[in-house]
Amino acid sequence: AQSVTxxxxxxxxxxxxxxxxxxxxxxxxxxxxFWYVQSPGQGLQLLLKYFxxxxxxxxxxxxxAEFKRSQSSFNLRKPSVHWSDAAxxxxxxxxxxxxxxxxFGQGTTLQVKP
Amino acid sequence: DVKVTQSSRYLVKRTGEKxxxxxxxxxxxxxMFWYRQDPGLGLRLIYFSYDVKMKEKGDIPxxxxxxxxxKERFSLIxxxxxxxxxxxxxxxxxxxxxVSYEQYFGPGTRLTVT
Numbered sequence: 001a002q003s004v005t006x007x008x009x010x011x012x013x014x015x016x017x018x019x020x021x022x023x024x025x026x027x028x029x030x031x032x033x034f035w036y037v038q039s040p041g042q043g044l045q046l047l048l049k050y051f052x053x054x055x056x057x058x059x060x061x062x063x064x065a066e067f068k069r070s071q072s073s074f075n076l077r078k079p080s081v082h083w084s085d086a087a088x089x090x091x092x093x094x095x096x097x098x099x100x101x102x103x104f105g106q107g108t109t110l111q112v113k114p
Numbered sequence: 115d116v117k118v119t120q121s122s123r124y125l126v127k128r129t130g131e132k133x134x135x136x137x138x139x140x141x142x143x144x145x146m147f148w149y150r151q152d153p154g155l156g157l158r159l160i161y162f163s164y165d166v167k168m169k170e171k172g173d174i175p176x177x178x179x180x181x182x183x184x185k186e187r188f189s190l191i192x193x194x195x196x197x198x199x200x201x202x203x204x205x206x207x208x209x210x211x212x213v214s215y216e217q218y219f220g221p222g223t224r225l226t227v228t
Binding site: 004006009032034036041042043044045046049051090094099100101102104105106107 | 118123145147149154155156157158159162164204206208209210215216217219220221222
């Protein structure tokens with residue numbers, strides 16, 4: 001079955017520390033992978049996406065993610081977290097299709113300590 | 115920029131009421147989606163529509179119906195609201211065939227059924 005797992009429901013990091021949010025997927029076809037962020041009271045905003053090519057992708061707000069096919073993972077990283085990064089983060093997987101349907105993970109809530 | 119708007123940010127309804135959630139997008143996208151977001155469960159697809167008057171059930175369609183009479187507008191209908199439908203509802207749109215395969219989200223409607 002197709003699925004996305006974000007093992008960490010809640011993560012707390014200190015401001016200025018590095019961050020890694022984990023994402024594992026199970027998908028039969030070649031996956032298209034996404035990370036979205038949801039700030040409090042807001043809709044989801046795309047951080048970055050991977051379709052093909054370089055397995056390290058850069059996104060907005062200083063985030064990056066690395067696709068590892070052998071581990072079925074697409075972990076999100078940031079070298080130095082800012083207080084404004086506190087939000088909920090969703091990993092999603094889809095296929096190249098006309099519908100654009102995605103499967104989302106459970107989400108990881110990031111808290112940033114001053 | 116694509117803009118997806120939802121008719122209400124917060125809504126309180128009574129059990130048994132018929133509830134309409136409206137979503138409008140301004141970029142002529144063919145595909146539109148309704149998701150339900152609950153803590154620890156991520157986003158779950160209720161229905162999606164790939165054209166006017168065309169719809170497909172998602173993963174959790176029970177208790178919901180949808181209407182798409184115009185391309186820009188996608189409505190979610192709770193025929194008889196129940197307390198277990200208290201949730202955050204997110205609408206998204208997607209341009210078929212677009213290279214980015216990005217879904218664009220509205221700000222969400224937080225529905226409380228009492």
